Amino acid sequence: DEISIPLFCESVMVHYAGTITTASGGNMARLSEQQARIYWRRNLSLMARLLVIWFIVSFGFGIILVDVLNQVQLGGYKLGFWFAQQGSIYVFVVLIFYYARKMAALDREFGVEEDE
Secondary structure, X not given: OEEEEEEOOEEEEEEOOOEEEEOOOOHHHHOEHHHHHHHHHHHHHHHHHHHHHHHHHHHHHHXXXXXXXXXXXXXXXXXXXXXXXXXXXXXXXXXXXXXXXXXXXXXXXXXXXXXX
16 A cells, blocks of 8 residues: 655655655655655755745835835835845845755755765
């Protein structure tokens, strides 16, 4: 008996025997069920934190706090306008690189890094 849980790009099969395998037979096969749960919990926790930051920067700074931030100038532009037009995009790109770096470290920690 097995349970199939779709997770983004791979389908993870949790066997009652306690080992994890992927549809492609990837590196997750090395993890026990408990290790896999910890891994995914930490992955989702990181993703949630980064999405909160992006939401605050894009929606909070670009829409809600725009009038307060517009009192500050950045390169001749009002800061609220800058966040709405440029800043949230820059922050999003930085968050992508940060996520990639943190996930590479998490993959190494759990021994599931990509084979090159």
